[in-house]
Amino acid sequence: MNDDKSDTLPGLPTLADVAERANVSTATVSRCLNSPDRVVEATRERVLKAVQELGYSPNFGARALAARRTGTVGAIIPTMENAIFARAMQAFQEELRDNGLTLLVASSAYRPQVEDEQIHALVARGADALLLIGHDRSEALYQFLERRGVPVLAAWVHDADNPRPSIGFDNRKAMRMLAEEVIRAGHRDLAMISADINGNDRARERVAGLREAMAARGLDAEALPLIQTRYSIEHGRQAFAKLMRRVPRPTAVICGNDVLAVGALQMAREMGLHVPGDVSITGFDDIEIATLVEPPLTTVHVPHRAMGRQAAQMLIEALRSGVPVAESVELQTDLRLRGTLGPPPA
Amino acid sequence: MNDDKSDTLPGLPTLADVAERANVSTATVSRCLNSPDRVVEATRERVLKAVQELGYSPNFGARALAARRTGTVGAIIPTMENAIFARAMQAFQEELRDNGLTLLVASSAYRPQVEDEQIHALVARGADALLLIGHDRSEALYQFLERRGVPVLAAWVHDADNPRPSIGFDNRKAMRMLAEEVIRAGHRDLAMISADINGNDRARERVAGLREAMAARGLDAEALPLIQTRYSIEHGRQAFAKLMRRVPRPTAVICGNDVLAVGALQMAREMGLHVPGDVSITGFDDIEIATLVEPPLTTVHVPHRAMGRQAAQMLIEALRSGVPVAESVELQTDLRLRGTLGPPPA
DNA sequence: TGCAATTTTGTAAGCGCTTACATTATTCTC
DNA sequence: GAGAATAATGTAAGCGCTTACAAAATTGCA
Structure with a gap:
């Protein structure tokens, strides 16, 4: 509460205070702090001791202003x-x-x-x-x-x-590889739940990857049922429910991320659909939850x-x-x- | 790339540049930015226009230094x-x-x-x-x-x-209420998995809450098997496995948070234990995962x-x-x- | 219209630090 | 051991902004 020798109001020690106490110039103190090897050991110790004793800590604003960077x-x-x-x-x-x-x-x-x-x-x-x-x-x-x-x-x-x-x-490639696996498993009626692809190139690329895989296997990529929605479990649930009302009903629902997939999975259970017996579901990201749900989620692992x-x-x-x-x-x-x-x- | 009239190297406009362009003092510009109502409208508009045209944005360090706060x-x-x-x-x-x-x-x-x-x-x-x-x-x-x-x-x-x-x-009270529920269900052999209680008063209070509830119901609170470990699913798994080797085996495992509880739940399944038939498990926090696991987790909801x-x-x-x-x-x-x-x- | 009260604007002194450059101390070299 | 080369330290000029205070402009009122 009480400063030994306060001249500035807040009473916090400044570089100058340290310099005075250590009997050096402010430049030397500054150097001690920023490039210690440019100062001889004896001096450095003296300065650091003063820093310690005063409880000095540099003022961020001043430093940023003078150094023209903030770290x-x-x-x-x-x-x-x-x-x-x-x-x-x-x-x-x-x-x-x-x-x-x-x-x-x-x-x-x-x-x-x-x-x-x-x-x-x-x-x-x-x-x-x-x-x-x-x-x-x-x-x-x-x-x-x-x-x-x-x-x-x-x-x-x-x-x-x-x-x-x-x-x-490569979001596109990653999703393409996953989709290939899905198609290889025999699925022909695919559907996707994605984030809004406007302003989101990751989402867009993932959709593109799925379409590429479909086209490569002779499926009609343009006809892919695609729901764009927010990334949340709840939105995943709703989107899944909507997809399940389509005729023909998709046999595999590809989700843009794990959060959506978990929502889909939950809704599937609620609807009495067996996964993967009645419908397959995939995610993307491999978050912790992916291995905790039942059954564990097929997904793309991202480092x-x-x-x-x-x-x-x-x-x-x-x-x-x-x-x-x-x-x-x-x-x-x-x-x-x-x-x-x-x-x-x- | 090219500044119209650079005198400072980085070529970014300063308050002074704005002031000059708007034909006012730097003080006025500063006021426009910080307390607009202290400046008459005509001036303010002129200044803001100059700010716009120059693409001015205040220097954080300078502002912090002069104003003695950073926001x-x-x-x-x-x-x-x-x-x-x-x-x-x-x-x-x-x-x-x-x-x-x-x-x-x-x-x-x-x-x-x-x-x-x-x-x-x-x-x-x-x-x-x-x-x-x-x-x-x-x-x-x-x-x-x-x-x-x-x-x-x-x-x-x-x-x-x-x-x-x-x-x-009140961490203690919250845990006590949960524990009361557990005891009311008939459990007598309780055990707890907690975070390290050193330097963590939330964890300590939760343990205390459990002990209070036990004592109040005539159980030996001192004898409570307690494992302190890091908050992670993996640590929850291991701690649970360890507790299940005790004799007598606890019939309810109270976890310090949901993450530990999810780990415990997973390990229970692996060990072939039915939850809650063979052992009850509770968490704390009510994170999203709590309702996604099977069966859903009994826990304390925190806002x-x-x-x-x-x-x-x-x-x-x-x-x-x-x-x-x-x-x-x-x-x-x-x-x-x-x-x-x-x-x-x- | 004239003067005081009030509002708006300007002047200029820092805020605490870094760093280019100048100065002084130390180390080498022959 | 003198002089050059090198290392350590000091001097002082800002960095770009805010704000107390002063000055000028505007308003209100008799």
Whole structure:
């Protein structure tokens, strides 16, 4: 409560206080903190002792202002409530932290306009680099970021045709491989529950992957019953119920993610449909819940943790070198064939 | 790429640029941005137009330095990977955002020392207020925060005996009520799987609640088999298996949270034990998974969203008034009696 | 219309730090 | 051991914004 020698009101020690106490200039104190090896040991010890005694901790604003960077990396994810993002962010944050950087997360609720705002907000708050999900956003936004010199990386996608850097996987290919498995099991009447494909390239690619697989096997991809809905268990339930009223009834329902699939599975049970005897269901992501439901969910495993970690490494490198992220990295997904996929009813 | 009239290297417009263009002083521009009603309309329009045309956006560091606050609220949670925290943080963030504040989250992995570091880090980064989970931390830490003038609020707890402000529920009472239900069902051989109770007052209180209920019904609370382990499905599995090897075998396993309970449930199935015929299992939190497993989990419902929202409101009020949070708010939990609780085997 | 009260705008002094450049101390080299 | 090369430290100029205070403009009222 009581400062020994307060001249500034809040009474917090400043660099100058430390300098005075350690009998050096403020420049030396600053160097001790930022590049300790540029200061001789004896001096450094003296300074650090003063820091300790005063309980000094640098003022963030001042540092950001003078150094023209904040040591903050921003990430905008669709929602914190899906375990896939939580997991990736956890890894992302750990890696950043190990490198002295701080993560600032915001969520967009899958709404492009909110994402736009959040990007501006994070940049205004001094994010030195940005992690975004997917590639789908306006050219103007990318120009804004480029003008600002903020390195950007897109996660969750890998598309050889897109020149912008990304860390992720080929959504289309992953879904195609899953779909091939479904078709191989004998299914001809497929249906899909997807997220809204506007402004969501991951969802769009997954739908495309399914259609590709269908076309390749001579099925009518254009006729695919497709419901676009929000990612939630409840929406998955409703969409599934709706699909089951179609004639002919689909024998396999491909879901855009595990959350939808779990909803579908639940509704199937409620409707008295046996899975996979009456209808097969697949997901995407391989979240924890996938192995907990009964029967366990056939899905695509995505290396979320690795994606988060590597995303951090790529942005750190960009920050360190001062060069925007140039390369894209493709991660592999793999199929997890579990209990919800079986042959169609005879 | 090309700035019309660059004098500073990065070429970003500053307050001064806007002022010049709008033909006013920098003070006026600043006022337009921060308290628009203190500027006459004609001027304001002129200024905002200039802001628009220049694509101006304020420098965060400079603003923080001059205003001595950052508009940032920090939160340190044990982990982002548990849905309960994700959900609460989502609500917390939304409420903050609606009030022009930004959330900075960090996670401590349930380790007090990491939490300590993170608190310092967030404060150093200019967090104007802090949300923490539980009350369990050193006096020194609280002193540090008080000295810094940072309002603090503890979530997830409500303890009438603790003078520090909190928003949450009475963990002990909630668990006691659940335990009473278990005992009422006829169980006498109880066992518990908990998180480590060191540095985790929520876990400690839940254990205490169970013991209270036992004592009240004449059971030997001291003899309660208690396994302390990390919150994860896998750890829940292992702990459950261990408990089932005891003689006499517990007929009801009370878990400190739903994640542990789901692990226990899974292991029960693997061991060929019928739930609740052979053994009853209960959780705590009522996360989404609780209703998805088979049978659905008996647990305690916690209003995570409301907690997050109200936490934000309380801190916002503290920030606005300049007075630390004084009151504590108690939220109600309620029992969700579902399929995993039944009478003990005959 | 004239003067005081009120509103709007301007002036300028920092906020606490980093860093280019200047200065001083130390180490090498022959 | 003198002079050059190198390392350590100091000096001081901002970084871009907010805000107390001063000045100017506007309004109200007799």
